[in-house]
Amino acid sequence: MDRQTILLISDMRQVYLAEILTKKGHNVRCLDIRNRETALQQLEKLKRFLDKADVLILPIPVQKVPEQEIFYDILNKNLEKKTLVMGGCFSTEQRELLTGRDIHFLDFMEDTVVTEENAVATAEGTIAELVEKSPYNIDEAKVLVTGYGYCGKAIAKRLGALGARVTVLARRKEARKEAKGDGFYAVDFAFGPEEAMGAAMVVNTVPALVVTEKIIRELPRDAYIVDIASGEGGTDFACAREYGIHADHVLGIPGKYAPKESAYILERSVERFILKEKQGEMSDGF
Template sequence: MLQGMNILIMGGDARFLIVMDDLIGNGANVHVIGYDQFTVQQPNIHSHSLDTMDFSKIDAIVLPVSGTNAQGKMEAMYSEEEIYINAEILNQTPKHCIIYSGTTNDFLTQLAEENQRKLVTLFARDDLAIYNSIPTAEGTLKIAIDETDTTIHGAKILVLGFGRVGFTVARLFKNVGAHVHVAARKSTDIARITELGLQPIRLNEVDQQIQDMDICINTIPHLILNKELLDQVSKETLIIDITSAPGGTDFAYAEKVGIKTVHGLGLPGKTAPKTAGKVIGRIINELLEEQYKKQS
């Protein structure tokens, strides 16, 4: 139980409505910033603005899955207020306050270090990333269906990357009858791709086969679909990039040369917010319970 703990949720999407309920069910007092357009009905949920929040009583801060941008700003689906975190805010919190964020960047990592606050990156955990890959894959499949005029069954699909998300995406598309090719760098991944009955491609040889694909799905979180590789892509190919902003695709160049692209950001929150929220809530509760025991 988190009886008496004060947890602040800053920004976020529909997934965090579920996280709120889970935290309340575990006895926490939940404070929120960035939910002024959402009607709070639970007595243990307290809505604030950045100006009215008393940060001195906060035991933990929960940031969106996407974390912050390079200036500390974050997404807030239920508010038009600009939500951000900075040194001034952190310095008002108790020393034991922990920051929980889906992902991090140089700004957030440095902010936590310089202000001596512990930062926990939730999606660095294999369990959460694997659970989250399920609604991500389903959301990717939905985009593929909506954005094409042929069946996925029988289509030639190229998945770039064979990490936790790439694995789930490749397997789902195979299960609906697509001819799935997967590009990877490691020999162990090539072996696993082959064992799963998928077609392996060495990442440095993608340019030789990408022109034959109906759909290309990128899961590699750095620029992989650059100008040189896009020049090998057919104008009939749909590119779906499901990596965090800025993505692994040169979207401007793709548009210039007439290649259709979709940047699938935040797919779990759009496809299955209840399921995705439950997963995040369970992990956060476990981590907060560990924190609570240390503070008690």
């Protein structure tokens, strides 16, 4: 391929992704933004290189890029219409910028295949967090899993296989029905405070405030909450601190626990997106 791909490296996923894409024939230029002290220098390089870029691959989430205001300004002033942009969990402002400039972009987290495949790595990494941070074994522990999307399902199933007593909290009746069909006890969030009693662990997958004070106050003080939801998460972390409950917001789990596998997942998504755009160009030509 004669295209130039600019890849911002925020974790090991991108390191492996760069290797894979290079082997596939992409002309990859990497900008390492992991060191905040040198990130501004890397963003200055991005400003200079953007006019040569056919593909720009951003972190998951895009908010990992330091100096977001400067980064936004660079995109706004230097990003060209021909550049395909990919990243994870674009902000509303970034989406509006890209859409307004008629730039084609892909949010990896809205690629169903990526979401399904990433759920496995996310589930395994979440369990690793529980094993490391909770003072209890998973076996026989009462664990609340909030949400029953791809990640919620994968986590609940693996916790169940390890002997946990899993309760799923979900708003949608269909999700609760599915969770029950998979062998779990499932209730609406209205019953969250009742279910929190005696729970050793809570895993939140919902990117909205659902692990509220009503639930937190009923948890044992040695319970552990791990929140893997995007954005600000779905846990009242200030409330958890007030009650002395350990709560972590852990993002980018696949990049931490399965970076190479995750890189292959992203590479396949990149190739699908590029192929789709090429096919679209060919259709426009007729």
